[in-house]
Amino acid sequence: MIPRITHADPDRDRQIRRALDEAGCCVVTDAAAPEVMGAIAAELAEHGDMASVGRSDFEGHTTRRTGAPLPRSATFRSIARHPAVLASGDHVLGHATTWRFSAAEYIEIGPGETAQRLHRDRWKYDMVEFGVEVEMNGMWAVTDFTEANGATRVVPGSHRWPAEQRPHPDDTVPAEMPCGSLFLYTGSVYHGGGPNESDEWRAGLSLQHAVGWLTQSTNQFLECPPAEVGDWDDELLRFIGYTKTGNGLGYWRDSEDPLTAVHPDRELPRGWATVRPA
Ligand SMILES: O=C(O)CCC(=O)C(=O)O
Ligand SMILES: [Fe+2]
Known part of the structure; x- marks a missing residue:
């Protein structure tokens, strides 16, 4: 089960910390107004039209990825340091002198897309086993995320799995959430984009943060x-x-x-x- 926390809950940050410790992930509902999500989508729309769909099974074949939302979307800049992002990063990456933004990508999964391979995001660092968590990531629901339209699939608790243990799709649950929610997950949790069996596009703004001593995903x-x-x-x-x-x-x-x-x-x-x- 994915822990769910309401943004306005006075106990929110403590609940986020506990969820990340126990499940490695959580959904924060009502983290931003749907209008904020709509503004980000509008600001990125002209760039998205130019971005090509994926070219590999991992990127997807009917999935559109648009980069550089910081310079392209003033609205995204206004929520990049959202309190729930800061609380999760401070908790998971606070062992480092600093942690920071690493990348963000607008991911639109189109009808007919198949499930993305399950992975740990921190594998990008040559699959080194660091012994400490090095990434703290997230996904803004720019549209509603449903099981049918490709909500990210996640294996709660898998952040603690040993390196040799691999997940099966049956282990996953969908991070279903309404527009304006924020799915938070550590760099070690197995997850992947879900298959889109609906006739609508699923839009999410994916976030990556990492300890300051690692290269950022985007320059x-x-x-x-x-x-x-x-x-x-x-x-x-x-x-x-x-x-x-x-x-x-x-x-x-x-x-x-x-x-x-x-x-x-x-x-x-x-x-x-x-x-x-x-
Ligand atoms: O689109 C999604 O739901 C997840 C994408 C993802 O995990 C990735 O590209 O690393
Ligand atoms: Fe991922």
Whole structure:
């Protein structure tokens, strides 16, 4: 069973932490208004039309993926640091000096799509067994997610499975949720896009976050270059990677703070010492 938590519940963050510990996943309902989801869909629509459908069994054959929602959608920027995202990342990735945004992708699963292969998202890191969780991911329901239209299928509790244990499709349950819900899951939970047996498209905004010492899935400094992000909040810039981390990672030139590249007029402290995101 996937734990379900209501966004407005005063005990929300504690429940999210417990669900991620026990099940490795949860659904937060009413995390954003359906209008917010609609605005993101509208802002991404012109880019989605240009993106091709997938080319492999993993990407899907009637699934459209649109990248770079941060620069393309001001509305997505306004919810990238949603409180439920911050609570889950702080809990799962808080062992690292910093954790940060890694990628987001708008995934539209079309009628007739088959089930995606079940996987752990953290396998992208050469399938290394790190001994700590390195990813904390999510999926915004931009449309309703139903079992029929391709809701993500997940194996609750599989974040604890040993490396050699593999899931069977019968182990999965669909992350059914209304538009505006947020499905949260750790990098070790087995899951995959569901088969779409309906005649409608299922749209979701997939989120990836990782510890600061790993490469981000998308190159944020190409996607959100310094010259184009001068009016973004410092918190968001820190969140997408304009920050030092660990013991001497992420600095720029003469041990400068990378935020200096966006705001050359600012005097920011130099040095390798980590600054935690604002
Ligand atoms: O579209 C989905 O429901 C899941 C996609 C996914 O897990 C992935 O592409 O890694
Ligand atoms: Fe995945």
